[in-house]
Amino acid sequence: MTARTTSPAPAAPDAPSAGAPAPWWRSAVIYQVYPRSFADSDGDGVGDLPGITSRLPYLRELGVDALWISPFYRSPMADAGYDVADYRDIDPVFGTLDDADALLARAHELGLRVIIDLVPNHTSDEHVWFREALAAAPGSPARERYVFRDGKGPDGAEPPNNWRSVFGGPAWTRTTDPDGRPGQWYLHLFDSRQPDLNWRNPEVVEEFESILRFWLDRGVDGFRVDVAHSLIKVADLPDWDERAVMAGGADDESAHTNLGPMWDQEEVHEIYRGWRQVLDSYNPGGDPADDRILCAEAWLPSISRTMRFVRSDEMHQAFNFHFLDTAWRAEDLRAVVDESLGEAAKVGAPTTWVLSNHDVVRHASRLGLPPGTRRPNGIAAEDPQPNPVLGLHRARAATALMLALPGSAYLYNGEELGLPDHTALPHSVRQDPAFARTRGEETGRDGCRVPLPWVAGAPAYGFSDADLSWLPQPQVYGPLAADRQLGVPGSTLELYRTLLRLRRELGLGTGTLSWLDGYDPSVLALTITPAEGRPVTVLANLGDDPVALPEGLEVLVSSGRLEDGAVPSDVTVWLA
Known part of the structure; x- marks a missing residue:
């Protein structure tokens, strides 16, 4: 087979020069912790900061570089903490500022960086x-x-x-x-208890720069910025006949392509240039190991629009939701990988890769739906159900492909266990405001936010010492608990640990991608060439027929069992 290198555009000034150490965030694997659902230390059925701190060694052994923690601020929890009443304090359900300081200290002791959520579009109505x-x-x-x-x-x-x-x-x-x-x-672009701030007011700008400094002074390593493209609205607030849509859930394919007067206005970039100056002031020596970073959550109609947020004087990263939304088809995935790398190179930024988060159906469930199915905003018991076996099989293959790609990757807590969405939650326990405000027309995001299983035989599967969890856990979580998978060859947890170890050892995050010609169009065949060390060949078979392994290469890791020297359907393998 022959290799064909994808030719990136010339590097912009933000890209590291040859021979210079690359900033940590350009290839980092960052693990999202949804604090309500990660680990409960006090038996109230809700996860908290001490619970996260107790599980940090697990994350270190998993092999991630950093964790991003969803909101833990003081809040009435009308939208699970994305309605902030006090940006400089911790909600009592999660702990105290002392607990936050202890978490930061322990994470840094273990070599883990900590990114926290910042919600600038709106506050709580109790602010x-x-x-x-x-x-x-x-x-x-x-x-x-x-x-x-x-x-x-x-x-x-x-x-x-x-x-x-x-x-x-x-x-x-x-x-x-x-x-x-x-x-x-x-x-309020979101819930009525989340009034939108007026970002044309200099007092709002000054306040959030002060909030950034408050947390940077405490040692955080960066911020994930919620709804980063929404802060500025067209000044005269003109009528707009469509519904503002984020994170799926629309009735038609045009939902993310019709930008209204509340999204992605040009002035928003000046706000983030100011934030970048604040963050850069905390690294006066310019040491790439000491960078504090900004990551944009911006659901936009094109990758080129998204990449405008990561120009050299703005943010460092932006979530690649186009990759997340791509159907499980080889030609579609190849196209989005090429476009992502090409558009990122134009501004000298790395791309990011992500498959799941707290706003979307977990990919172990989503990929169990027929390819091309529009991504649902939640799955209810009365909806068509995903194939759980096929979904997990494809999810493992998709993750193995993602973690081979150059750039930074984000993982969502529990995906390393192969957790599916809870697709049979009783409507009576749902808490997502989207479910209530649409009178059930949208199922909402509760299914991907169910507390994690740590110990199969323990109350609440080890999430809480008491037999409590703020959302009920499905029975299938028992066999998927961390203690059932740790050290078990072939388990999803061990697959993630192996992938992350090899990614780090082989330097894949900073490598160069080349496509291999000569394979069926249903196969993604590529080589990642790191700056130092040997190239790694990746084969992801999305077709029906097995694909022969290339001769002379050793299998490093496979997402599924190989068959007589061939890669079966919905399996990804790394070779060198």
Whole structure:
């Protein structure tokens, strides 16, 4: 077989020069911890910071470089902590600031970096700023921190425009004035308890730069920025006849291609240039090992639009949701890999790779649906069910492909155990506001947020010392518990540990990708050539027929059992 190198565009100034040490984040594997569901230390059925700290050695042995922790701030939990009441404190359900400091210290002791979530588009309605705004008069400085407007119609009884919430229903809620009369309306692109901030107000800009410094001073290594493309809205808030959509769940394929006046406005990039200056000030010597980073969550219609967030003076990373959304078809995956690497090279940034997170159906379930099925926003008991065996088989192959690719990769807690979504959750226990606001039209994200199983025979599968978990765990989680897989050849946990060890040892994250010609179109055949060391050949068979292993190469790892010297369907193998 012959190799054909994918030719990247010339490197931009942010790319490391030849011979210089590459910044840690360009090839890091980062593990997302959803704190409510990771480990419960106090028996209340909700995960917490001490629980995370107790499991850090597990993450170190897994082989990741960093962890990203979803919101742990003080919050009324209307949207599982993405409604922040105080950005400088820990919600009591998760612990205290001392617990956060202890977690950071222990992680750094183990050589793990810590990235935390930051939610800048909106606050909680219990934030002191919003309480001040409700008590203040229209046009007051307190109200200028948010997006308040007079209503339409003779009595102002109609919303200021026709925008709809991402979670369903109108994107406006009317206030009640202190005298009891109906007042102005406020904007919330998400839940009504998540009022949008006014990022055209310099006071908001200054406040969030102060929040960045608060956590950087405590030692965090970076921030994942929630809904990073939404901060700036078109100034006159024009009507828009479609529904604002993120993370799937729309009724048609155009959902992510029709950018409305609330997404990806040009001025948002100036905000992140200011944030980058703040982060860079914490590494005055420019040591690539000491970089603090920003990662954008931005669901955008094209990879080229996404890559605008990682130009040399803005963010360091942006999630590659286009890869996550790609169907399990070789031609589609090859196209998205080529485009991702090419667009990233134009701005001198690495691409990221991700298959699961707290907002989408886990890929062990998603890939058990027929290829090309539109990614559902949750799966309910009455919906068509994924094939769990096929889903896990493909998920292992997809992960083996992803972890071979150059760049940085993100893992979602529990995927290393092969966890599926809980697709039979009773509707009575669902907590995602999307389920309530759409009156059940959208199942929502609870199925991927179920607490993790650590010990098969323990209460709550070892998640909590008490037999409690804030969402019920399915019975299938028992056989998938970490203690049932650790040290077991062929288990999904051991596959992840092997993949991560080899990725690090072989330097694949900083390698160069070349496609191999001569294979059937249903096979992804490629070579990763690291800066130092031997090339690694990767074969991912997405076709029906087995593929012969190339002669003269040794199998390093395989996502599934090989058959008589051949790679069967839905298996990925690394060779050297």
